[in-house]
Amino acid sequence: MSVVLKEHQQMLHQMVVDFSRKEIKPLDMVIDKQKGYPKTLWDKIVETGFLGLIVPKEFGGADFDPVAEAQTIFDVASNSASVAFTLEGHYKTVDQLKKYGKASLKEKYLPEANKRIFGFGSTEPQGGSNVMGHTASAVKEGDYWILNGNKTMITNGGLAEVYLVLLKTAENELTCFLVDKDMPGFKYGKQEDFFGMRGTPVGEIFLENVKVTDEYMLGKIGEGVMIGDSAHYDARINMGAIAAGICQHALDIVLDYATERKAIDKPIIDLFSIQNKITEIAIAKENTQLLYEEAAKLKSQGKPYDKVSTMAKSYGSRAAFTSCDHALQVLGGYGYSNEYPVEHLLRDARALQIAEGSLEKMVIEIAKSVQMERV
Template structure:
């Protein structure tokens, strides 16, 4: 192992601008994120100012058009930025992914006037977003959501509760999917709701086993009025808008999971190189080296899969199957690699004095969010075997 520790992941980036962007990301992560991570995660503190910093650096709007303040970068590049951030602190990497997901509806389906009015602040770091799809009784079955928006003149009145909302209570805007018509997927519409809207409130954050710095909360809509100018897309188009965002969101989770796994591997490498047993560094023992080789191989396979899916997306080709595969493989890999990292470090890996146990706790949630891995298997099976029979 090199004397100066684990080496940065070798990237094959399409442009010099992209290489500079990754360098900037690593610099911000080293200066602004890493020194505060352990203390803030233990305290459950959300690093809002970090999002302001990375927004000012142009990292909150990377895949969106420059015309509206975005970075106009391919998804291939954006996802590698997410991976770098998540390798240091998942609260930040996942937060950027969720914010990007929250911007998707307006960026892709909003009118020219809506994009001109809102997107610049959303992509430039002034505003932080949240995505409101799941509900207490509608998780994997999102088409059964009950939050309702009722037209009142040139406004809509939203009533209901959303659940498991990342940035719930701290977001400046919420992309909300609400029922405006009959039951089922065709009766759902998307809205852009300001975080300070009257009648909008958040419950106390959930007490989670990991990601303690990232608030996850129920969000309540008690007669929240929004003008029709904040309706995104056509009435009844909301479910298709949501699905179009989720394929891209799954790639974001895949990249974050790869970052968590890489961070855990790097931590294990540092420990094994420094700790000596039986007169030599632990990293010299063949059994441990084989575990490291398996971990590195699995991480690289996941990275190759999410990048291949991203390149399909960038080329305008279908990528839903590959996105589900990437989310499945990368998050399962993160769970395995982080568990192995704790094992390699023995008792030290189980203590909060080292970040390996935090990586392990964080990896679990990535198998659940943006569609559980059981749902990903259903999606993949439908792509390769067709829809299930309905007798």
């Protein structure tokens, strides 16, 4: 860990570690097999206050900063990547409401964020990477905006009750709006059957003549791309934390297994080939942690963090996948079996190379940032 936690952050960290080990860890494989959270677990997560972690105190939340937020995501992800992924989808959306919502909208919806889960909808069936190709629209009629279209592959889609969506308000112009599942014309669509992160619901929503006032617009007309980018940069800190959490989870499994498992008469942990893999996983975890913690620190200090958060996700997503592959190899045949959690960690890790911006898009962004830094 490269950050020094303050006393209240340390207390949160200990609470999250205890909760995750007691309540989440025993259900990790159940969550993957059942493709969802047992209701009792979800109720405990909400009751414990995880949803309100970054909600300001004046709206009933715990008001923790990005460093504590990322630490929480790491602590949860070390026990279940899916639960951490659900929280990540919620936090990035709440963060944009905090940054860009009008005062009256924040008053209405930030208290809701302590109990109801939020999601961010940008991707459409015809593509996610190129947002200017989006077709879902908002058209002004008198005092109202009429919202139409669908958004797919939303983290928490189906479970979330409140969404921020990017809608076309003119040619080459996107604007961000808040929609609530209780608005007339809002409908849930299909749920994805993804091969990893199977606890996290990822689904579609339809908007059919949903009517909202200007109050429900975040930022100004045409600021949708900027808000979408901001959501990505915030999310990528936590994606780095999930990647490092997956590495930690893999490391814990490998250390236990390699200590018990014998090559005839000695534990396989004494073999150089196994130590080599353990070392690779440990370094991957540490490097990823340094990157997302640095991004979280910069964000807490009000400094630019987009480049480092993108690096945390770009590096971390590949490091987590490779680490899970090493872990699988240490467990031999059992690593390939669904009797052990490593195979689902490998599947979970793969999602991180796509969600919150594909690896290919991040290559473009990082290369551009470092080019701009030179001039």
